[in-house]
Amino acid sequence: MKVTLESSDGQVFTVDKEVAELSVIIKEMLVIEQANQDHPIPLLNVGAVELAKVIEYCEHHRNDPTIDDDEDYDSRKKPIEMDDWDKQFTIVNKEMMFELILAANSMQVKPLLHLGCRYAADIVKRMSPTEIRDLFQIDDDFTPEEQDKIEWEKQWTKL
Amino acid sequence: MQSCPLDALTLFIETISTASSSRSKELESGPVIVYPSAAERATLEGRIYSRLLQGLRIDVLAKLPYETATYILQFIDLANLIKVATISRTWNHLSNDNEVWKGIFLHHQDWKIKIPPRIPTLTTSPTQPLHSMLNWNKLCRDRKALQDRWRSTPTKTKLKGHEDSVYCIQFDNIKIVTGSRDRTIKIWDARTLQCTSTLTGHSLSVLCLQYDDRIMVSGSSDNTII
Numbered sequence: 480m481k482v483t484l485e486s487s488d489g490q491v492f493t494v495d496k497e498v499a500e501l502s503v504i505i506k507e508m509l510v511i512e513q514a515n516q517d518h519p520i521p522l523l524n525v526g527a528v529e530l531a532k533v534i535e536y537c538e539h540h541r542n543d544p545t546i547d548d549d550e551d552y553d554s555r556k557k558p559i560e561m562d563d564w565d566k567q568f569t570i571v572n573k574e575m576m577f578e579l580i581l582a583a584n585s586m587q588v589k590p591l592l593h594l595g596c597r598y599a600a601d602i603v604k605r606m607s608p609t610e611i612r613d614l615f616q617i618d619d620d621f622t623p624e625e626q627d628k629i630e631w632e633k634q635w636t637k638l
Numbered sequence: 639m640q641s642c643p644l645d646a647l648t649l650f651i652e653t654i655s656t657a658s659s660s661r662s663k664e665l666e667s668g669p670v671i672v673y674p675s676a677a678e679r680a681t682l683e684g685r686i687y688s689r690l691l692q693g694l695r696i697d698v699l700a701k702l703p704y705e706t707a708t709y710i711l712q713f714i715d716l717a718n719l720i721k722v723a724t725i726s727r728t729w730n731h732l733s734n735d736n737e738v739w740k741g742i743f744l745h746h747q748d749w750k751i752k753i754p755p756r757i758p759t760l761t762t763s764p765t766q767p768l769h770s771m772l773n774w775n776k777l778c779r780d781r782k783a784l785q786d787r788w789r790s791t792p793t794k795t796k797l798k799g800h801e802d803s804v805y806c807i808q809f810d811n812i813k814i815v816t817g818s819r820d821r822t823i824k825i826w827d828a829r830t831l832q833c834t835s836t837l838t839g840h841s842l843s844v845l846c847l848q849y850d851d852r853i854m855v856s857g858s859s860d861n862t863i864i
Contacts, residue, residue: 577701577702580702580706580710581702581706584702584703584705584706592706592709596706596709596710596712596713597713599710600710600711600712600713600714601713603710603714603718603721603722604714604715604718607721608721608724608725611721611725612725612726615699617700617725617726617728617729618726619725619726620726620727621726621727621730625727629723629724629730632723633720633723633724635779635782635783636716636717636720636782
């Protein structure tokens with residue numbers, strides 16, 4: 480069965496139902512709107528470029544077992560394996576990772592959100608504070624007093 | 639170049655081809671392959687890197703919804719989270735999120751915690767899961783302190799005085815009492831670790847002893863209890 484999705488800028492995509500259902504939002508919509516599936520499902524927060532990428536991701540992962548990590552907090556201990564395809568996907572799309580995280584978030588495509596967030600976390604892990612501020616163009620807006628407080632705060636994390 | 643494969647490479651090739659095509663037009667000759675000079679290459683590479691990073695030149699954590707930003711931080715370990723806290727006010731604020739600290743705690747394979755699924759009390763609403771009410775930052779601190787204490791080697795001190803094997807000890811905050819095969823019981827100051835008194839009376843090894851506020855009882859292989 481096919482489902483049609485419409486991006487915020489009006490582009491229509493037709494995908495298999497099982498692919499679209501990786502998005503929790505679409506899955507729920509399909510349950511509610513079972514009767515009238517003729518017109519496309521509007522995704523007001525997702526542009527065509529991002530939607531195409533999300534669909535590409537979902538197509539690849541259509542047969543994955545679903546992970547329901549809402550309650551199972553232990554599952555986060557074991558990092559979900561990134562396969563080569565995922566790695567390539569993050570490398571190729573790194574310039575739009577931010578948009579993809581937003582899209583995955585608004586569509587609730589949890590594995591993609593997971594992937595994107597892990598990617599962002601990896602960037603942060605690899606860089607020094609100065610590099611991070613540089614990369615994301617962040618101003619160091621702490622007052623000297625606050626800085627002292629932070630320095631003091633982080634004492635306990637060291638041995 | 640190795641760290642930024644594919645898209646950087648394509649861009650590199652694109653830029654080279656535009657550069658060379660403009661130059662070959664100048665030369666107005668047939669198919670000539672023009673390689674960029676070292677200086678040109680340097681600027682090209684510079685452009686590639688800046689272009690690569692351009693996609694990210696926004697404060698990611700500040701622009702994302704709160705839940706998503708903290709979700710990112712849940713993939714970060716303790717040392718890096720502390721780093722995040724030093725970036726800016728917004729990042730600092732995000733790094734204090736309880737869910738983030740829960741991530742830190744659960745990331746430690748050897749930090750175990752038993753959370754009863756729900757404790758029905760008058761003060762908590764029954765629908766709220768208990769783990770969201772815990773102060774995970776506090777838990778992390780306590781657990782870290784405990785871990786450090788276990789891992790640090792305690793300072794060892796020898797109590798010298800007995801002339802033969804020590805068979806039994808008992809101690810409290812003030813004193814350490816030891817019974818020995820040298821037929822004596824020694825009492826040591828727990829702070830200074832000096833022997834404060836030596837009790838004699840047994841004619842053979844002191845095998846066991848026990849004291850309370852008032853008396854001390856010791857057993858010996860001379861068949862007596864004093």
